[in-house]
Amino acid sequence: MKRFTEDQLQHLSHMKTVVIETRLSSHARSHSTPIWVVVEDGDVYIRSYRGQAGRWYQEITAFPSAVLHLNREQLAIRAIRVTDEATITRVSQALLQKYPTSSSSYAESMVRDEVVGTTLRLEPASLSWATDPEERKIPSKSFSPEE
Template sequence: MDWSGALKTLGSAEEIEIETRRAADAPVHHTTVWPVVEEEEVYVRSLRGDSGRWYQDISANPDVVVHLDDEEIPVRAFLAPDAQSVERASDGLRSQYTDSPHLDSMLRDEILHTTVRLEPR
C-alpha cells in the first residue's frame, strides 16, 4: 500500500495496531492506538502519557510498523509536542471520536505532549 492509500485508510480507521521495540534486537510489542489524519499528517497520542510502553519504545527507537488491513506499513515516529501538532491531533480526535466515552481521556493536558506524528520510511 502506498502512502496516499495508507492515508485514506488511516483516516477512516477507528483503531490501528502499532508494532514497536526499544532496540532493533529487542522483543516486539504491539499496541492498539487511535489514528488521526489531519492535513495529510498522521498523529497518535499515548493515553498513558510518558508511562505508555509504546511511547517509551518510540522515544528510544522511532522505527515503527503500522498494521492496517492485513498490511504492514513501516513508518518513523516523530515526537510532536509543538502547539500546532497538538492542536491538529486534538481537533482530529474531537472530530473522529466525538461519540466515544474515552475521548476526554485522550485530551487531558498531562498527555498532550505525547502527540506523535507518523511518516513513511
C-alpha cells in the same frame, strides 16, 4: 520529509484503531498495542492514552522505528515528536472529531494536558533505517501551519 500515499492516508483516516508494533531497540522483542490514529492536513498523528507511562510510547521514543498493522497491510513508520502548540491543538481537534465524546468515553482523555505532550507525527520508513545509534534518537520538530 517522506509522505504516505493518498490511499494509505484515506485508509488511516477511516480506521478507528490500528495496531502499532514497537520495540526498545533493533534487537529487542516487539510489542503490539491497539491505538487511535488521525490524519490531519495530510499528516498522520498518534498519541499515548497513558501519557508518557504508556509502554508503546516509551518504546517508540527510545527507538522510533515501528510498524503499523492495518488489517493485512503493514506500514513501516518512523515517529517524530511534535512540539508545535498549533499542531498539537489541531491534532486534539481532529481526535475529538474522529472519536466524538458521545460515542467514546476515552476521547476526552486523549486531550488531557499529560497526554497532549505525547503527540507524534508518523512518516513512512524502512525497518532497517536505524543502523546508526544517533539516528535512533527521536527527533523533535516544530511544524509550521504550512507543513
